[in-house]
Amino acid sequence: MGTFSVKVMDLYRKMSKYGIHQKDNMHAQSNPELPLYNNEISKWKQEDSKxxxxxxxVKILKYFDTEAILTITGNSGVGNSFTTKHVALHMLSKGYDVLPVRKPFDILKLQIFQSKEFESLQLLRKCQMHLLISDFTISEKRLIASKYISEEVLKxxxxxxxxxxxxxxxxxxxSKTWEASKALTFLLNPLSVFENExxxxxxxxxxxxxxxxxxxxFNxxxxxxxxTDDIDISNRNTLDNILEECGETRGTSRKLIKDHLDTMIGVYLMFEENSYRFANERLFEMTFTFMAKIFLxxxxxxxxxxxxxxxxxxxxLDEGRQHYHFFVPSHFENFFYERLLKETDTYNFLDIFDCKQMNDKKYRAPFLAL
Incomplete structure (x- = not known):
């Protein structure tokens, strides 16, 4: 069994340790740490009204009549998280404990699920549901849309x-809070509208x-x-360089940066576990592509x-192009490799030498020649 398999199996053992069970059937004590997640589960319940x-x-819920584990995958924005939370709430109503897990989040990314290493993980591959928007009927999609946009826009x-x-x-x-004309323009051509914003x-x-x-x-x-905390010169320089790239003044107050981040919570961002993140992975992907074009x-x-x-x-590179969000042009390759080389003596060693591209000689040879 490979390193990746061992890590996932270890994760499963840890999850079992923390009480993934049905209380009525197993007669086990409820996990004392679960109340810590009550606030998050309460948010799920509010969202579930839509x-x-x-x-x-319905098909997903039926899986649990005969199976104990289900892996749900799908492209960002199709409803993976929303559906998973709904299923979790359903299981909660049946007497199960629900333990929200955010990390290690990488084990459910679609490209990893399709990798050869993952094929050996029968535990997680035994039952899989891959959500595709094409599997939803038109009437289902319109009903979903009606929860957020007006009938005027939907028509x-x-x-x-x-x-x-x-x-x-x-x-x-x-687009649920936007006026009708703006919402319609966005839904007709979302990528262009978002890029224009x-x-x-x-x-x-x-x-x-x-x-x-x-x-x-920061990924x-x-x-x-x-x-909010004291930071070293390196982090301050990073902030200043990014400010300068955006046309702002070096040394701009960190409190001012935080104020601007806070104004975008609920629109582009969310704030969880003392960190700012995009409201959805799809938003992150679109923003990443835009930023890479402008601030490569x-x-x-x-x-x-x-x-x-x-x-x-x-x-x-010829192979695996579907796995990457942006391609570095040839005149930036040396700069790219120099950054990697600079990081090889740090804790990033495995990230660099264990990445998929390192298997390609066209990628590996120029780097090793530095």
Whole structure:
């Protein structure tokens, strides 16, 4: 069994230790740590009022008549998290304990689930449901949309428009507070509208753009402590370099940066576990692509190494292109490799040498030649 398999099996043992069981059947004591998650589960219950039962969700619930484990995957924005939370609440009503787990989140990313290493994990592959927006009926999609947008807007959306994006449920949720004309424009062409909003930030609301760039560079997990605690010169220089890239003044108050981050909570961002994150993985992906186009050198220089290895591909590579969000042009390759080389003597060693691209000679040879 490979290292990855061992880690996941160890995770399963730890989950079992913390009381993933049905109280009525197992006659075990409830996990004393579970009350710590009551606030999060309460939020789930509030959100669940907008849940729409679909053929897919009914099928998922039926799995648990005969199976103990189900892995739910799908593209960002299609409703993976919402559906999973609904299922968890259903199991809670049946007498199960529910333990929200955010980390290690990587084990459920779609590309990892499809990897060869994952094939040996029969425990997690035994029952799988991959959610596709194409599996939802048009009437189901319209019913989901009606929970967030007005009937006026919904009537203007053709079936083709509703079918166009995997993340259609997310798009509806994002536009729920907007006036009808803005919501309709966004739903008809969401990528262009979102990119235009970021472009407007670049010219009019630079500190907002800077705040989003920070969350992006820190791989969708920007620690609030970098704005509230004492920081070293290295972190201060990183903040100043990012501020300067966005057209702001070096040395700008960290409190001011925090204020701008806070104004975007509930729109673009959420704040959990003392960190700022994008409201959804799909939002993060779209923002990452935009930022990489505009601030490529800054991102290569400052982003966390795991992002550098996992999200940036090189244009020279032929295989595995579908796994990367942005491709580094040839004239930036040396700069890219120099950053990797700089990080090899730190705790990032495994991120660098165990990444998928390192298996490709076209990627590996220039790096080792430095």
């Amino acid at each position: 849940f729409v039962s679909t053929n897919q969700s 203007e959306l053709s079936d083709e428009c509703i079918q166009a994006y995997d993340c259609f449920p997310l798009l509806c949720r994002m 970021l472009k407007q930030m670049k010219s009019r609301e630079k500190l907002n753009l800077c705040a989003l760039l920070l969350v992006t560079i 969708n997990n920007f620690d609030n402590g970098l704005l 050198k800054c991102m290569i220089k400052h982003c966390v190494v795991s992002m550098l290895c996992d999200k940036f591909g090189l244009e020279c």
